[in-house]
Amino acid sequence: MILVTGGAGFIGANFVLDWLAQVDEPVVNLDKLTYAGNRENLASLAGDARHIFVQGDIGDAALTEHLLAEHRPRAVINFAAESHVDRSIHGPGEFIHTNVVGTFRLLEAVRGYWSTLPDAEKQAFRFLHVSTDEVYGSLAPTDPAFAETNRYEPNSPYSAS
Template sequence: MILVTGGAGFIGANFVLDWIANSDEPVVNLDKLTYAGNLETLASLKGNPKHIFVQGDIGDSALVDRLLAEHKPRAVVNFAAESHVDRSIHGPEDFVQTNVLGTFRLLESVRGFWSALPAEQKSAFRFLHVSTDEVYGSLSKTDPAFTEENKYEPNSPYSASKAASDHLVRAWHHTYGLPVLTTNCSNNYGPFHFPEKLIPLMIVNALAGKNLPVYGDGMQVRDWLYVKDHCSAIRRVLEAGKLGETYNVGGWNEKPNIEIVNTVCALLDELRPRNDGKPYKEQITYVTDRPGHDRRYAIDARKLEAELGWKPAETFDTGIRKTVEWYLANSEWVRNVQSGAYREWVEKQYDNSTKAAA
């Protein structure tokens, strides 16, 4: 049995689905079900005895203590986090509450549970903390990619809160001996991605005939990682990672945002052409850049490959095609996650900041 926190969110839900597809080991899935947590993503597991879903907060110590005592997991995989930079700029307190205080309370509950385990189970137990490359700050065009040795230089409330959580996890290992592992990943994309993030937002807006909002000049560079590759990396780190170590997970796909948008447009031109025959890229609109927008992230994932033998299975070309095809085939899922709160957010964030059409 393993306990997954945040297992109804984008990456967490993909991990749960892949875990159950690839393992006979059951999952207890704890998720608060905020706006980005979606049980529809886990609909295929309904009635599956290997999946036990519990709605709740990692900061609820009494609940977490009860789940640990009742299910006695051999590992905890922590995805639970507020994770959207723009939202963190408008409301940083939620990010501190979940990512910092929530992680602290989760660590304390896990430490209490782990400390009382018999010696053999105690030795085998793992706490895997899923984090982000954004904790390392921003790179210039010529800087080498982030390695695990890069110092932390977070630039947004989101990345600062994740950096704090990483430091707590490290401290609980060095101070208390808790057997932890940390992964820092690059930008994920793929099925079930909430449509406030770049790739799903472009797909959804393009199909709806809306503007495709691109921040600034669109030349912000990110390393793109297909979510199922990320899940396989986490499984491998959980299986064989060295205690106390950090592993960077990347897709080896550095691309500027505008190239991503143009690629999505070209795939939609091929797979779902506009009725008027015009290219989707005509819908691209440049909007005012967000405050403190990091210029470039890039992950050096050679440690993970050298020590644990992991490499991504997807290229960007194969992964992005699968992603666009998934959204075209799952319009009902997209429609159902686009609540009134979601629409209000997108309008607030983008519609009033248009400055020039592409």
């Protein structure tokens, strides 16, 4: 079992579809269904018992703690985010709520769960956080590609959060 967040969005939904096309390991999919989330992205999984969809917020610690205890995932992949640059300039509050506070609360809930696991499961456990290359700023056409060692130069509340 893995826990995917934001799995009704653009990248998360494609990840869930690809995952279940390739392996039989079930997915709990936690998504708030904001304007960016669309259950139609997952329509082909209707009736598939390997896909458990839960509508909720990654910042809801009681909910994430409950899901972790109930489903005991071996990994968490966090795609849940506010991700539209223009919206972040006009209304940054939701970006702080989800990308900063929500991610922090999810990390804390997962750390609490992880600390209860036996050593071998602890070692094998993974938390994958999906971010954006925009944290490094912008590239001119002739610039070399970003590397993880680049300095952060975010240009919007989206990329800063």
